[in-house]
Amino acid sequence: xxxxxxxxxxxxxxxxxxxxxxxxxxxxxxxxxxxxxxxxxxxxxxxxxxxxxxxxxxxxxxxxxxxxxxxxxxxxxxxxxxxxxxxxxxxxxxxxxxxxxxxxxxxxxxxxxxxxxxxxxxxxxxxxxxxxxxxxxxxxxxxxxxxxxxxxxxxxxxxxxxxxxxxxxxxxxxxxxxxxxxxxxxxxxxxxxxxxxxxxxxxxxxxxxxxxxxxxxxxxxxxxxxxxxxxxxxxxxxxxxxxxxxxxxxxxxxxxxxxxxxxxxxxxxxxxxxxxxxxxxxxxxxxxxxxxxxxxxxxxxxxxxxxxxxxxxxxxxxxxxxxxxxxxxxxxxxxxxxxxxxxxxxxxxxxxxxxxxxxxxxxxxxxxxxxxxxxxxxxxxxxxxxxxxxxxxxxxxxxxxxxxxxxxxxxxxxxxxxxxxxxxxxxxxxxxxxxxxxxxxxxxxxxxxxxxxxxxxxxxxxxxxxxxxxxxxxxxxxxxxxxxxxxxxxxxxxxxxxxxxxxxxxxxxxxxxxxxxxxxxxxxxxxxxxxxxxxxxxxxxxxxxxxxxxxxxxxxxxxxxxxxxxxxxxxxxxxxxxxxxxxxxxxxxxxxxxxxxxxxxxxxxxxxxxxxxxxxxxxxxxxxxxxxxxxxxxxxxxxxxxxxxxxxxx
Ligand SMILES: Nc1ncnc2c1ncn2[C@@H]1O[C@H](COP(=O)(O)OP(=O)(O)OP(=O)(O)O)[C@@H](O)[C@H]1O
Numbered sequence: 001x002x003x004x005x006x007x008x009x010x011x012x013x014x015x016x017x018x019x020x021x022x023x024x025x026x027x028x029x030x031x032x033x034x035x036x037x038x039x040x041x042x043x044x045x046x047x048x049x050x051x052x053x054x055x056x057x058x059x060x061x062x063x064x065x066x067x068x069x070x071x072x073x074x075x076x077x078x079x080x081x082x083x084x085x086x087x088x089x090x091x092x093x094x095x096x097x098x099x100x101x102x103x104x105x106x107x108x109x110x111x112x113x114x115x116x117x118x119x120x121x122x123x124x125x126x127x128x129x130x131x132x133x134x135x136x137x138x139x140x141x142x143x144x145x146x147x148x149x150x151x152x153x154x155x156x157x158x159x160x161x162x163x164x165x166x167x168x169x170x171x172x173x174x175x176x177x178x179x180x181x182x183x184x185x186x187x188x189x190x191x192x193x194x195x196x197x198x199x200x201x202x203x204x205x206x207x208x209x210x211x212x213x214x215x216x217x218x219x220x221x222x223x224x225x226x227x228x229x230x231x232x233x234x235x236x237x238x239x240x241x242x243x244x245x246x247x248x249x250x251x252x253x254x255x256x257x258x259x260x261x262x263x264x265x266x267x268x269x270x271x272x273x274x275x276x277x278x279x280x281x282x283x284x285x286x287x288x289x290x291x292x293x294x295x296x297x298x299x300x301x302x303x304x305x306x307x308x309x310x311x312x313x314x315x316x317x318x319x320x321x322x323x324x325x326x327x328x329x330x331x332x333x334x335x336x337x338x339x340x341x342x343x344x345x346x347x348x349x350x351x352x353x354x355x356x357x358x359x360x361x362x363x364x365x366x367x368x369x370x371x372x373x374x375x376x377x378x379x380x381x382x383x384x385x386x387x388x389x390x391x392x393x394x395x396x397x398x399x400x401x402x403x404x405x406x407x408x409x410x411x412x413x414x415x416x417x418x419x420x421x422x423x424x425x426x427x428x429x430x431x432x433x434x435x436x437x438x439x440x441x442x443x444x445x446x447x448x449x450x451x452x453x454x455x456x457x458x459x460x461x462x463x464x465x466x467x468x469x470x471x472x473x474x475x476x477x478x479x480x481x482x483x484x485x486x487x488x489x490x491x492x493x494x495x496x497x498x499x500x501x502x503x504x505x506x507x508x509x510x511x512x513x514x515x516x517x518x519x520x521x522x523x524x525x526x527x528x529x530x531x532x533x534x535x536x537x538x539x540x541x542x543x544x545x546x547x548x549x550x551x552x553x554x555x556x557x558x559x560x561x562x563x564x565x566x567x568x569x570x571x572x573x574x575x576x577x578x579x580x581x582x583x584x585x586x587x588x589x590x591x592x593x594x595x596x597x598x599x600x601x602x603x604x605x606x607x608x609x610x611x612x613x614x615x616x617x618x619x620x621x622x623x624x625x626x627x628x629x630x631x632x633x634x635x636x637x638x639x640x641x642x643x644x645x646x647x648x649x650x
Contacts (some may be wrong), residue, residue: 011495032332035112042111046104049097050163055172056094057310059319061174061303063087066116069299098367101163109156114636117148120335128345129432130377138220143334146219150212151331158328161321164314171311175304179296182304188280193275193312194319200268201320205327207264211257218250272312279308337379344377345434351451359539359570360443362406362429367438369399369424398424400593401438404586409568411583415574415611422574425590426542429572430459442540460538461469462565464545466529468520473502473528474509480536488535496531496562497557523558530561541566544574587611 036043063083071079074243121144124131164618224230225243234243259588287301354360373395399421406412414422428440431447442458469617477489484492489509493499501524505511513520513528520528533541543562559579566573575581582601589597589604589611597609604611 005513028329028333028336031336033156033328035115035332038115039108039111042104042108045198046101046108046159046163047166049101049104050166053094053097053101053367054166055169056090056097058170058174058307060087060090061178061306061455063090064306065178065299065303067299073298101160105156108159109142109152112155113148116151116332116335117144120144120148120338123339123341126343127341128371128372128377129427130344134374134377135379136220136224138223139216140220141223142216143338146216147212147331147334151328151335154324154328154331158321158324161317161324164317164321165527167314168311168318171307171314175307176312178300178304178307179287179290181290181295182283184363185282185286186279186308189279189316193279194315197268197271197275197316198319200264200271201316201323204261204264204268205320205323207257207261209327211254211261214250214254214257218247218254221246221250222235238400252454265412272316276309276312279312280305283308338526341377341379344372345431347452348449351454352445352449353451353454354445356442356457357539359409359568360458361408361439361441362540362570362572363439364402364404364425364428365439365441367399367428367435367440368397368400369428369433369435370395370397371424371433380515397436397554398593399428399435402593402595404588404595404598406570406572406586408570410585411566411571411573411580412586412588413573413581413584414588414590415575415581416588416596419570420590421593423544426461426544426572426574430461431455457536458531458538459540459542461542462526462529462533462544464526465522466525468495468513468525468528470508470513472512476513476528477532477535480532484535492531492534495534496561498527498531498561507620526558527561530558530565533565539569541569541571541573543571545580 063086067083067087070076071083089257124140124144171184172187175186225234228394284301287296287304289294289299291298367544402425403423404412414425416422424433428435428447429442431440431450434448441457442450447455469479474489477492478484481488491501493502502508543566545562559577562580573580573584575584575587581587584596584600585606587601588595589609591610597604597607597611599607605615608610
């Protein structure tokens with residue numbers, strides 16, 4: 001049977017901002033234990049050290065007993081000195097063992113967390129793009145980072161608590177040996193102490209989980225709002241007062257939980273100290289009477305009192321152990337949830353390699369596609385939005401029976417209204433998604449049969465909003481081909497018409513492009529992306545032309561760069577420029593998820609269909625502010641407006 005637990009194994013209040021629960025499957029504990037396997041030697045050492053520590057703890061009171069009964073009472077200074085020295089020696093050994101035990105438990109805890117983290121990162125890296133479009137970045141980062149650190153801390157805590165088991169058993173055995181009466185009284189009193197302690201422990205546990213959730217939630221929000229584009233949107237459209245109120249509300253919640261945690265933590269500490277003092281008073285009271293009655297000697301009384309003081313620490317550790325174990329299991333489950341997400345896009349074991357350096361053809365045969373629903377690709381707990389799931393999301397079909405053939409080395413332009421499915425078609429070519437029915441073929445191979453690495457080498461993509469890492473221009477370019485030489489970098493930049501700009505920068509290729517490459521203009525960023533593409537030298541180019549109005553110089557430069565990029569490659573371009581469309585060997589007019597018209601510019605005009613209609617509409621309403629290509633580029637030198645004015649593309 002499956003058990004559903006909230007994180008930390010505790011109930012949350014109804015107004016909890018994150019109502020998602022984590023499912024703990026039956027086999028989870030066994031699965032957690034498998035992570036111990038590589039560390040089994042360290043675990044054995046850890047147990048050995050724990051046993052030694054426990055033996056030292058019980059040996060010390062016996063030495064004290066001998067010191068008093070055999071030394072002080074019998075006036076034997078030799079015994080006093082010997083026992084004092086042995087006690088000091090054991091204390092020293094205990095200190096060393098405590099350090100060793102801390103080191104080993106740290107190694108085990110960190111080692112297991114490392115294994116889990118690396119496994120999770122590798123898995124998440126393989127998940128399809130649909131997962132990332134669904135997931136809230138900050139929450140995913142929280143899951144892979146902050147929550148794993150918490151899991152590690154709980155895990156190490158659990159290991160330390162496990163040593164308490166050995167300690168309690170040994171201490172109780174010695175207590176019975178010294179005085180069965182005191183041992184019984186102790187056993188009766190322990191629950192009186194434990195009940196309030198467990199209650200306090202639960203409150204602390206619950207608050208810790210709430211604090212973690214609140215921190216993750218605020219982290220996710222900040223990540224979304226404080227990245228360059230989020231900050232830009234918030235500056236342009238934001239409602240500062242309301243946003244600030246939200247930040248204050250969330251920060252206030254973190255503060256309040258923190259204060260209450262601090263108070264409850266102190267309460268636990270005070271309770272522990274109080275119980276230890278009360279127990280000491282009780283032992284000396286009852287034990288003192290027994291000594292007076294001659295039931296046992298003074299040394300035994302001191303030994304019992306010392307033993308009892310060593311009992312409370314391990315018992316409190318043990319009392320929290322079940323909760324801690326539950327938290328550890330749930331923490332691991334949160335990562336297992338991720339690991340169990342099967343990537344929708346998988347590489348076949350017998351995947352084939354595409355031929356290198358030969359431009360292949362691209363074929364869509366009766367392709368239909370709908371975007372995957374949340375249930376298929378992501379986790380509710382990573383979305384933080386439950387609307388779609390509660391409504392039972394149904395994904396509409398975005399492509400229906402699409403057929404076309406792009407001959408090797410030719411240019412196909414995709415045009416059509418916004419939302420028609422143009423980008424979706426390009427996503428299928430780079431296998432960001434698989435079609436639900438039909439086949440996408442490259443060089444005659446079904447894409448599902450092609451190896452990932454081969455496909456990556458073959459298909460190069462330049463999107464409208466080129467993404468650049470926060471790093472130098474050089475590093476951003478080398479990402480496409482780490483082995484590229486300086487000369488090759490420069491040649492690619494020249495081909496992409498960006499070298500003049502880079503050369504004029506004080507740091508040249510070592511200029512940092514800023515978060516998301518924001519310090520560069522749209523046209524510059526796209527030319528840099530084209531340089532990256534040239535370095536990669538793919539045989540298929542998928543390109544989404546910029547819709548933004550570049551200034552005429554930028555526009556002409558991008559067009560020249562594109563000419564270099566597309567030369568003798570199989571190209572699929574979401575075209576917004578008439579110049580690109582005119583040069584295309586084939587134009588596909590996409591409408592309503594299908595190919596509505598196809599042909600060259602002249603053929604489509606002659607057909608007098610949708611393309612012609614929109615084209616003529618365009619000429620009836622010329623867009624005055626359309627960018628004009630540069631004069632010195634005769635092949636681009638036509639007073640052509642952007643195709644989006646024709647009602648195409650978005
Ligand atoms: N990740 C996604 N998940 C679900 N639906 C999506 C996703 N991406 C796009 N869609 C939907 O698929 C349809 C086709 O979108 P697509 O981006 O392919 O259109 P497009 O022709 O490229 O439009 P535009 O010219 O505006 O970029 C749209 O209705 C869109 O809302």
